[in-house]
Amino acid sequence: MEAAKELSKEAMNPALKRIHRAALSLFAEKGAGQVNVSELAQAAGVARGTIYNNLNSTDLLFEQVASQLEAEMHQRIAKSFDLVTDPAQRLSIGIRFFIRRAHEEPEWGRFFVRFAFSTLALRSLWTGQPALDLKNGLDQQRYTFPREQLATVLAMASGSVLAAMVLVLEGHKTWREAGSDTAELILKALGIENAEARALSRLELPPLPAID
Amino acid sequence: MEAAKELSKEAMNPALKRIHRAALSLFAEKGAGQVNVSELAQAAGVARGTIYNNLNSTDLLFEQVASQLEAEMHQRIAKSFDLVTDPAQRLSIGIRFFIRRAHEEPEWGRFFVRFAFSTLALRSLWTGQPALDLKNGLDQQRYTFPREQLATVLAMASGSVLAAMVLVLEGHKTWREAGSDTAELILKALGIENAEARALSRLELPPLPAID
DNA sequence: AGAGTATTGAACAACAATGTTCAATACTTT
DNA sequence: AAAGTATTGAACATTGTTGTTCAATACTCT
Numbered sequence: 343m344e345a346a347k348e349l350s351k352e353a354m355n356p357a358l359k360r361i362h363r364a365a366l367s368l369f370a371e372k373g374a375g376q377v378n379v380s381e382l383a384q385a386a387g388v389a390r391g392t393i394y395n396n397l398n399s400t401d402l403l404f405e406q407v408a409s410q411l412e413a414e415m416h417q418r419i420a421k422s423f424d425l426v427t428d429p430a431q432r433l434s435i436g437i438r439f440f441i442r443r444a445h446e447e448p449e450w451g452r453f454f455v456r457f458a459f460s461t462l463a464l465r466s467l468w469t470g471q472p473a474l475d476l477k478n479g480l481d482q483q484r485y486t487f488p489r490e491q492l493a494t495v496l497a498m499a500s501g502s503v504l505a506a507m508v509l510v511l512e513g514h515k516t517w518r519e520a521g522s523d524t525a526e527l528i529l530k531a532l533g534i535e536n537a538e539a540r541a542l543s544r545l546e547l548p549p550l551p552a553i554d
Numbered sequence: 555m556e557a558a559k560e561l562s563k564e565a566m567n568p569a570l571k572r573i574h575r576a577a578l579s580l581f582a583e584k585g586a587g588q589v590n591v592s593e594l595a596q597a598a599g600v601a602r603g604t605i606y607n608n609l610n611s612t613d614l615l616f617e618q619v620a621s622q623l624e625a626e627m628h629q630r631i632a633k634s635f636d637l638v639t640d641p642a643q644r645l646s647i648g649i650r651f652f653i654r655r656a657h658e659e660p661e662w663g664r665f666f667v668r669f670a671f672s673t674l675a676l677r678s679l680w681t682g683q684p685a686l687d688l689k690n691g692l693d694q695q696r697y698t699f700p701r702e703q704l705a706t707v708l709a710m711a712s713g714s715v716l717a718a719m720v721l722v723l724e725g726h727k728t729w730r731e732a733g734s735d736t737a738e739l740i741l742k743a744l745g746i747e748n749a750e751a752r753a754l755s756r757l758e759l760p761p762l763p764a765i766d
Numbered sequence: 767a768g769a770g771t772a773t774t775g776a777a778c779a780a781c782a783a784t785g786t787t788c789a790a791t792a793c794t795t796t
Numbered sequence: 797a798a799a800g801t802a803t804t805g806a807a808c809a810t811t812g813t814t815g816t817t818c819a820a821t822a823c824t825c826t
Contacts, residue, residue, distance in 0.1 A: 373586065374585065375588050376585075376587050378783060379784075380783075380784095388803080390804090391805070392802080392803055392804075394784095395803075455671060459667060459668075487739070491738075491739070493727060494718060494721065494731070494732055494736055495739065497718050497720065498713075498739050501717030501718070502713045505709035505712055505713030506709050509705060514705055520706055520709075527699070527706065527707065527710050527743040528743070530742060530745075531743040569772075590812085592814095602775075604772080606814095606816075
């Protein structure tokens with residue numbers, strides 16, 4: 343019984359699943375180190391003992407929840423990109439996936455916004471595939487910004503997306519508007535010409551594919 | 555002795571000043587609700603009793619530190635803008651003030667980055683003056699984005715600045731590079747033409763004026 | 767030097783959260 | 797229906813934090 347707990351959703355028993363769901367919401371609302379076992383149990387609709395049966399500490403739980411979220415989102419986006427090769431189009435879609443999901447799953451969104459900067463596990467969501475796509479876009483002359491700006495461009499894009507998610511979570515904008523406008527602004531910053539930036543940012547957004 | 559504590563720096567006795575400085579750093583490092591009185595006392599180089607002499611709770615302290623930071627930065631930027639009327643130039647300067655300061659005062663930067671999204675007091679740093687400057691820029695036809703995008707543009711700009719500050723804090727970029735590149739990208743997104751965006755973003759950055 | 771004020775550091779009770787244990791109960795599975 | 801497994805909820809000692817008190821000490825004015 344000393345082995346590390348499994349991270350994949352499939353390997354989770356029902357109680358653990360409920361605990362993870364409750365944890366996502368509590369962490370998002372109160373902060374990473376602010377969740378105690380009793381309230382977690384209550385939020386998950388589970389006895390305090392069950393928490394201790396299933397996990398060792400809330401700190402570890404946080405890591406698990408974060409890296410699970412990362413893996414899941416990464417896979418789903420990757421799957422959706424099977425059909426899309428244009429880097430600019432990928433960018434426009436990826437940006438809006440995040441913003442729409444913040445609307446559809448606000449707890450997910452709040453969690454992501456709160457910890458995206460500070461949690462290593464979440465970081466790869468934009469230092470991984472997005473960075474490659476930006477490079478590809480440069481290689482294919484799709485973008486015009488100087489190559490030395492790549493890291494800053496990546497930061498700008500991810501920061502913009504996070505801020506747009508906040509806008510949506512707080513009800514100031516619809517996901518559609520914030521999503522398309524953000525995509526358009528970013529594409530313009532990268533050097534895509536105005537008309538095309540606008541067109542790309544309004545392409546119909548497919549559903550985020552399920553995994554398995 | 556029941557009156558609320560004064561917020562202005564001038565009205566702070568030396569011990570309180572040290573406590574605030576230590577608090578900034580601890581909050582930035584560990585999170586808002588994670589700082590306990592004993593470690594705060596130790597970090598401030600002060601006895602635990604002194605903490606209780608000077609303040610009522612660390613929660614209140616957090617609010618004080620945040621709103622003080624906001625007020626101070628706001629005043630200093632406002633003072634610097636006395637001489638600058640062009641909205642685009644103001645934007646280019648304002649953006650780089652934040653990014654440079656993250657380099658010069660990393661604890662300040664970490665605090666700001668960590669709480670800028672979630673803390674109301676800090677929010678006005680970009681929903682206040684920057685919003686007005688953006689509107690002015692539109693009215694003066696300095697920018698070309700549609701007026702309905704104003705809120706999203708504001709989000710994009712602030713999110714980009716935060717992300718650039720992270721880049722600098724982690725040593726991936728110099729403040730100069732991250733600052734100018736971020737300003738350039740944002741100006742391009744707003745519709746400033748490439749050459750001018752570049753020029754504006756490399757204008758010499760004056761020192762952040764002192765207050766009083 | 768002397769009055770007024772703030773800091774110090776130790777002590778204390780009250781509380782909240784932790785980590786463990788365990789017998790009773792509930793649920794799967796075959 | 798019986799065996800195997802997980803959940804339940806209560807109990808408990810332990811720890812860390814809080815908020816308060818206070819006499820001794822240090823600091824700052826005029």
